[in-house]
Amino acid sequence: MILSIIFDIWLITKLIAILLPLIAIIDILMRDLLGLNKLFWILIVAFIPFIGSIIYFYERFTYKAKI
Secondary structure (H helix, E strand, O other), X not given: OHHHHHHHHHHHHHHHHXXXXXXXXXXXXXXXXXXXXXXXXXXXXXXXHHHHHHHHHHHHHHHHHHO
């Protein structure tokens, strides 16, 4: 029972760790950014996927709130 719960938590964590960078890269490609900004964000998300995605989404939504 406990192993099943631990496995479920591990599986959900893995899915989030895979899907979050994919969603971030799709969002970067669809967003209207200049070439170097787009390249910068893609490299950040590609080399440090989970943390880079979190940083990208944080910056995206805080920048929107400032405008």
